[in-house]
Amino acid sequence: MPNRLADPWRILWRAATSQIVVAVLLLLVAVSLMLTTWIPQAPSPEVDYARWFSQVHARFGGATPIMRGVGLFNVTGSFGFRLLLALLSGCLVLQLTEGAAGLWQGDEAAEPEGDWEQLSEGGLDELLDDLRDENYRTVDGSSWCQVDRWPWAELSPLVTRTGALVVLGGLLLSQLWGWQVEGLVIQRGQQLSLPAGSHWVGLDEDGAVLMHSAGAVGFIEREGPGVAVRAVDGEGETLRLQLTAEAEPSTELLVALTEDRYFAVPEADLIVRLRPQSEAPYSPLEVQAYRSPPGEIIADLVTDDGGQTELTMEGVTLELWPAPYVEVTVSRNPGRWTTAVGLILLVGGILTDLRRPGCRFWLREREGWIEAAGRVPLSVFAEEERA
């Protein structure tokens, strides 16, 4: 017996399959996640990392380098957090193995565990009948009776653990091969190439349907005002427009009004400023036109809702019509369906387990007393109290 107790593999197995160890690991993961709510987490390097770092440095001062070294600014990406998840996965795999074996062998009565304790006076047969009515299974042993809820009560923890492992697997796939791009601004008829591979996202010509490449998922975070612009001269010739100094001139511009925007009509020496009156997609716009040089204002008006207007000045007609923009988040997650299946299994398993928690205990009759061993559910105590 002492040799069996001292067997390190047995101790390790018992620790790894213990509910308390899993509970402690879950608590450590919870603490790590709570840290992310208190300590600002680093954005991806291309998203204004320098500004974020200066803000963090102002808040934490000299402790910033130490905190960065420990990985507190990237908790979920840190070695410690991943180690916790790996340990949790390992424990779940071992518990799953043990649970599957228990389910397989649960058909037969097992040896009683723990000490026998007096439960109540009375007839064992009546109590067993009541327990059977409550969907307990009873298996006769040599001098005792095993009571449990095999196989369903053993199945729900297995489903829960399988679900948890599948969720962790899905999150790993997402971490390894998934990506997400935030804050993409597009207008109708536009199609943007994404940095990752051959993926793209776009809006149809009506601006109503968000389209994307297969495997990607697009989500419209918000909509805002925007216009399409065209300019013609007095002879009906279309003039070319330029949004920035580096941009190629074109005969029709799409302008997303995330802020005040300017564009030039180089052939007519005009600069036009567009200022939305609100952030609503069909907001009225203030349109100001300047002669360049010398920069004098030659037109200033506020349009109707959506920016629809036609403005003529010095022989040039500007036509504006609404083209609201959408700000989109696009992601690709190879573990999407894996995670979804895992979540369904996990939630289903937990709810089933909560409704019918697994239990196994043993009952026997000795000198007019009912004795019990194992984990007797409180409902059985209550029933005996009522009796």
Added chain:
Amino acid sequence: MSALQVLIGLGYVTLVTGVGIALWSGLRDMPRLSRVADVAAWTAAIILVLGVLLAWGSELPALDWLVPFIGEPEIEGPGLSLVLMAALAIPVGGRRRKPHWGRALLYVPALLLAAAAMTWLLGPNGGTANSESITPLRFSLAVCAGLGARTWGQALQEMAAGTQKATWSGRLPYSLLTLVVGCAALVSLWQRGMVWTGVDPVVRGGIAAAWLAWTADWLARNADPRLRGTLTTVAVLLLILVAARGG
């Protein structure tokens, strides 16, 4: 001070009275008085729930007619969530036991939440309108946290009584929280392709941490009552913080 603030204040005073009576009946061993305490606590719960539902409901177009009677709802955000949590934390029904001063502990979480809500409502932010409106996630979290706080009261009572086995289960709040968190994760996965994106990182981390703490509490349900009580306390406090912060 709006009619709603008066109503919520009345609920708080009734609850304090109920706790006082429960404590007195326990110390003096007066079972009849203990029933009076229960009635006072239920009355407080009804008043508080009514106050919250009126405040939130009057924002619905169908209940516009209520506004002339109760005034514009000026209480929003954490204040109302805390009131709802306090109302749901008040134990209703349950097994009647011998009067004991520890019975008053059942009401402590509700009392603390109601006190926090009153502090918020009477503070500088309490009387001002807030643009944050109730969302399904915020409402669900407040319900889970309120029921969780009720479990905490049971845990405190049993720890004070020195029971050998932890008999509080926390099954209802944990089931609801699991459903809420699971559904929110699935919706996020379907809409955005990722789990829990598009949510404030503070709320996201808080909800996940609270659910993990509740899971740990459920796994340790057969542990020593003091250890289990500590776990329940941590899990409930986390959930209350997250629910007050909002979804």
